Amino acid sequence: MPHPEPSALPLARIHRMPFGAELRADGVRFRLWAPSHPSIGLELDGAEVPLPMQRGAGGWHELVAGAARAGTRYRFVLPDGLRVPDPASRRQPDDVHGPSEVVDPAAFAWTDGAWRGRAWEEAVLYELHVGAFTPEGSFRAAIGRLDHLVGLGVTAIEIMPVAEFPGARNWGYDGVLPFAPDASYGRPEDLKALVDAAHARGLMVLLDVVYNHFGPEGNYLWAVARETFTERHHTPWGAAINFDGPDSAPVRDFFIHNALYWIEEFHLDGLRLDAVHAILDDGPRHLLDELAARVRAAAPGRHIHLVLENEENQALRLLRDEAGRPRQHTAQWNDDVHHVLHVAATGEGSGYYAAYLGDNVKLGRALAEGFAFQGEHMAYRGHPRGEPSAGLPPTAFVAFIQNHDQIGNRAFGDRLHALAPPEAVRAVAAACLLLPQVPMLFMGEEWGATQPFPFFCDFGPDLADAVRRGRREEFARFPEFTDPATRERIPDPLAETTFEAAKLRWEDARRPPHAEWLDWYRRILALRHAEIVPRLAAIRRGGRFDILGEGAVAVRWDIGGGVLHLGANLSAAAVAGFDLPGRELWREGSPGADGRFGPWSLRWAIEEGRE
Incomplete structure (x- = not known):
């Protein structure tokens, strides 16, 4: 895809919110929802006497402060004297317990006015953590690595959550101020500069957002508006966010405006919604449905991609219309593909891996149809999981052999290259990267990075x-x-050394054997763009599979006037019985002409003119 031409004139982008701090001609309008409090004060730049806000209908408190301007720091003062940051703060210069800062969204001059995004079929995702991606760990520093990603064959970066979290380091899932990019990474304008620079190179940018809970430190919404939470539902983090009970309308609006804020004000190309199975909503219209509709309506003419993490494997959230376009959500992270490929490469069978180890039907299903569990009982969870998914196109699924969860939730944060022999890693990677599902890499995977990615945080x-x-x-x-x-x-x-150990060492990419891995990834992604991507729109449903042996499957997808074939022996023993039709695209190991595949052997091929 050619790079878009820069705009002739700089652009300003502003998302108007019904809460928070908004610059106006007569000062700054401050607005806070605090329905249980009879009065709220506004403290500007540490003044000793807070200004009284006006209480209006519906529990809203509002004040226009003529003395405030961009850069003014402020806090809300509750009746008991507690000073709290703005829940809709755009910037927290002194972390989660400090004052908020008034930000002028128009201060950044965009140059990507011609950018409309890219079709989902073109997506090759690259998940990164801003703090560990570069030595500097900042939005601005990440810009310097974008050309590497373009040369690799990546077309979209997926950034782990950046919402303001406590301390100097965190995975991002403990954020408490969802509108404020964490100050440890830079200012909001720095994140915008990263997006602008990515678009100039033809890269999409997606952001991971967390709408199922707030982190355990710095969540002042319990004091500001306890109505934000409900005891009617519970999640692993405690009382659920109130999306369906009394007083839920402002809560729903808070999160929907957050999604709109990222899409409009930061010009993002999409969102990855974390653990949506923990967004509990029994109301007439689920929050996910309303959010998808409002986001798509707000960005006409743009390619906007909404990706789910959903442990329930709900195919209904991924349905397409008659033209093959997503009705609501674009795709789901496919943990099932990860699990079948991981157990094949490593032989691990503890925890949830036990449900996949040695199960060839699940291997075939995950590769061909998306979900391995399609309503069957899963012993690890203690109840049925999933829905039939063969009717969905493969692009409704994001496939990966590594991500932050599957690495970081291990005790030592081990990457796959440390757990499996190179030939096994190449075999499962070749299966994943040429699969008609949308592939995703985790940062450093492309050169076999040896840095772990353990869990790290910086709580008080x-x-x-x-x-x-x-x-x-x-x-x-x-x-x-x-x-x-x-x-x-x-x-x-909590140790800073744990975080430092996770930082990528970019110099390794130039050294053996990492340079050879990088070359391998570049070549296979170039093949994907040349041979697989142009055919994806024609694949309207899942494939068919045959089991040929332990860890050995043959899968085929109709591509409209042809068939895409995968023959894969993902085991350490030779397996016979493979048919080898069509023009070969890629091979790993020793797939023989006699139909006998050696250990860790794989062949991709296209058979033209046949369905």
């Missing part, structure tokens, strides 16, 4: 010991961690 002293202890107790139920001395070796998530 009230939480630090509990988190440290909980992390080690979490693994106590696994046989390999029954010994307390072994558990003590698990990296301390």
Whole structure:
């Protein structure tokens, strides 16, 4: 895809919100929803006497402050004297407990006015953590690595959550101020500069957002508006966010405006919605449905992609219209593909991997149809999981062999290259990267990075010991961690050294064997763009599969006037019985002409003129 021409004139982008701080000709309008409080004060730049806000209908408190301007720092003062940041703060210069800062969204001059995004079929995703992606760990520093991603064959970066979190380092899933890009990464304008620079190179930018809970430190919404939460539903994080009870309308609006804010004000190409199975909503219109409709309506003429993480494997959220376009959500992270490929490469069978190890039907299903579990009982979860998915196009699924969860939730944050032999990694990677599902890499995967990606955070002293202890107790139920001395070796998530260990060492990419891995990834992604991407729109439903042996499957997809074939032996033993029709696209290992595939062997081929 050619790079878009820059705009002739700089652009300003502003999302208007019914809350927070908004610059106006007569000052700054401050607005806060605090229905249980009879009065709210506004403290500007640390003034000793707060200004009284006016209480209006529906629990809203409002004030236009003529003395405020861009750069003014402010807090809301509750009746008991507690000073809190703005829940809709655009910037927190002094972390989650400090004052908010008035930001002028028009201060950044965009140059990507011609950018309309890219079709989903073209997507090759690259998940990255801003803090660990570069030595500097900033939005601006990430710009310097975008050309590497373009040369690799990536077409979209997927950024782990950046909403303001406590401390200097965090995965991002403990954010408490969802409108404020974390100050440790830079200013809001720096994130906009990253998006603008990505678009100039033809790269889409998606952001991971968390709408199912707030982090455990700095969540002042409990004090500001307890109505934000409900005891009618519970999640792993406690009382659920109130999306369907009394007073839920402002809560729903808060999160929907957050999605619109990122799409409009930051010109993002899409969102990855974290753990939507924990967004509990029994109302007449689920939050996910309303959010998708409003986001798409707000961005006509643009390619907007909404990607779900959904443990329930709900195919209904991924339905297409008659033209093959997503009705609501574009795709879902496909953990099932990861799990079948991971157990094939490593032989691991503990925890949820037990449900996949040695199950050839699940291997074939995940590759051909998307979901491995399509309504069957899953012993690890204790109830049925999933819905039939063969009627969905493969592009409704995001496939990967590594991501932040599957690496970081391991005790030591081990990457796949540390767990499996190179020939096994190449075989499962070749299956994933040429699959008609949309592929995703985790940062550093392309050169076989040896840096782990362990869990890290920077909570205050009230939480630090509990988190440290909980992390080690979490693994106590696994046989390999029954010994307390072994558990003590698990990296301390609060230690700065744990975070530093996760930072990519870019110099490794130029050294053997990493340079060879990088060349391999570049070549296979170039083939994907040349041979697979142009055919994806014609694949309107899942494929068909045959089981040929332990870890060995043959899969075929109708591509409109032809068939895409995958023959894969993802095991350490030779397997016979493969048919080898069509023009060969890629091979790994030793797939023989006699139909006998050696260990870790794979062949992709296209058969033209046949369905």
